Amino acid sequence: MFRKVLIANRGEIAVRVSQTLQEMGITAVAVHSEPDRNALHVRRADEAYQLDGKTSAETYLRGDKIIAIAKSHGVDAIHPGYGFLSENEDFAQACIDAGLVFIGPPPHIAAAMGDKIVAKKTMAAAGVPIVPGWAGEGRVEIDTIRKEAARIGYPVLIKAAAGGGGKGMRVVNQESELAAALESAQREAGNAFGDARVFLEKYITEARHVEIQIFGDHHGNAVHLFERECSIQRRHQKIIEESPCVGLTPAVRAKMGEAGVRAAKAMGYANAGTVEFMLTDSGEFYFLEVNTRLQVEHPVTEMVVGRDLVRVQVQVAAGEKLPFEQDQLTQTGHALECRIYAEDASRGFLPSIGRIVHYVQPSGPGLRVDSGVIAGSEVSVYYDPMLAKLIAWARTRDEAIDKMAWALRRYVVMGVTTNIEFLRNVVLHPEFRAGRTTTRFLDHHPIQADTGSPDSNAALIAAALSARAGTQRLSGSTAAVAASTDSPWTTAAGWRAY
C-alpha cells in the first residue's frame, strides 16, 4: 500500500479524499494556489506545497509542476479528484512515466471515452443501448447529414465529438434550421476543443438523467454499484442527485446495471467510473457518455451501498482486487445530495464571491456534509463556486426529503450569496416529492430563489441588535477586510498613514 499520496485538487473533494487517506494511514499531501494557502483542504492535509499563481491554468492544471512536487517529496501516487486533471490522459500518462501511480483508469480509457464518437461506437459494439444517431467519417457533405437527420427524425441534436459542457451542442427542430446550426456547432467545437467533428443524435426531449457507478480492478473484475439519478440541473450542471432512482423498476435497474458492467468489461475498465444514460418514461435507456473519474455525486452511492469509494479507488490503484463481488452489493435506504453553490439563483445563478463570515453546517443522524469551506474562507473568482455538498440518508425517499429540507433550513452561510433557499424550494416542490423529475424540471417548474419569508419582528429585532452592537464596539469589519486574501487593502503595500 502507498505511504504518501498527493491530491491534485482543491475544495471539498480534496478535503474528502484526505480523510480517507488519513484513515488508511497514508500521508495526505495537498497542493494549493496562492489564494488557497489557508484553505480548508490545506489545513486538513499532512503536508502542503504551493503552486505559484492564482488561476487554475497557473496552478491546479499544471501537471508538470504537480508531478515535480510529488517526485521531490517521496509521493507514491496521485489522486486527481474530479475536474482539473482528472480526465486528462496526458497527465495520467505523465504520472506513470514519472514512476507515480495515477489513481484512476488507465490513460487509454480516458482518451477513448473523451472522444464521444469512439465512446458511442465502443458501447454499441458491447451491446449497450445508444441514442439513435449518426456519425460520419472524415469530411461529410451537408446532403448526407440532411438525409441522416431525416432518417433519425426531428428534433435532432448536434453534438461535438470532443464535446463537454454544452459546447458545440445544438438542438435542431426542423430541416430548415439544420445547415445554420451545423455550421455554428462546428465553429464552436473547433474553437473550444480544436476539433470540429460533430455527430447527430435523436433529441430526447423529456428524460431522466440516470447513471451507473462502475468499478473495475486490474485483475479483470468489474461490478456496478447501482444508479444515481441526477435530473435536477441548471445550466447543464447537476445540483441535486439521489439514489435509488424512483423511475426505475427492478427489472430495468438490473438491465442498466448489466449494461454498465458490459461497458466496463468492453473497455477493460479499472478504478471508478460512471456510465451516464437517459431514461425515458417508458423505461428505455440510452447511453450518453462515460466519466472516467470519481463523480461529484459519489456520496449518494456511498450512503446507500455503505462503501467508501475513495478507499476502493486507492486499493484498486495499489493493485488489490475489488473488495466486493456483485452479489455482495445492495442498496439500502435512500440518499439525496444537494450541491451548495456560492451563486445567486435570482440573477441567473451568477457566482457570488466574498469572505464567508458565518458558516454553520447542519449535523445530526443521517446527515453528511462534504465541505471545502469554513468560517473565514475566501470564495474567489478563480475557481468553481461549489462550496459543499449536503447529503441526507434515510430509510425511504420521503424521509430523506424531509431530512434534507430540515438540514437546508439550518444551513447557515453568510458573506456570499448561496443557493440554499433555492434548493429547499426544489426539494419541497410537490412534483419533486412525487418523483416526477426530468432534466427539464427547472424549465417546467420555475423555482423561487428565496423562501419569501416576510421580514418578521424577529428579523427586525436581529437587525436592530446588530446595528446596536456596532455602536458599542470598534468595528471588526475593517480588520476582517485587511486580513482578507485578495482585497485591495493587502495589495496596497507601502501605503501607510501616520
Add this chain to the structure above:
Amino acid sequence: MIKLLLKPAGGGDPVEVQLANVDRKSPHLFTFQRADEITQVVAEVDANGAGSMRLAGRVIPFFSHRSGRNVDVWLDGAIHRFEIVDRTARRATGSVAGGAKTTLNAPMPGTILKINVEVGDTFSPSQALVIMESMKMEMTLSVPHGGTIAEITCRAGQLVEMGALLARLEPAKGDET
C-alpha cells in the same frame, strides 16, 4: 435605546423600529416597537453577530452580518437584507421614546408599584415618574425630556398590559422635535 429606519433590500417601504433596553440590571431584556406594536424580547448577540432571542415563547437563533449601512440577517433558513437608512441612538433606560413623548406607556406587562407624580406636576428629564414591577424586577419609568403631567391613567397596584397607557405628558417647550 436605538431607533432605526430599515429598508428591506428586496424592495418595500422602510420600517421604523425601536429597540430599548428595559433595565440596566437586565442587559438582555428589551422592548421592541414597530408602528403601534410593542413586544418584549430577551435577546443577545455576540461580537461576531451570532445571537439568539426568546420572543413570545419561541427560541429564535439568528446570525447577523453588518457591513456599512447594510445588515444581513439569517433567520430560520432565510436571509433577510436591510439597509439602515436612518438611525438615532440614545441612552435611556425605561423609555421607549425617540423624540419627545406625549404619553408614558408600560414597556412590559407588570404591576404598578408607585406613581411619583400628580396631574399638573412638572418633571425634569429622566426623572422617575412611575415605578413598576415586571418579572419580579423593579423598573423606573422616565422620559429623556422634561414636561408637565397632563393625565394619569393608572393606579398603584394595578396590573397593566405591555404598551398600556400610564400617563399623558406635555413636553416642555423646546423639547418637541
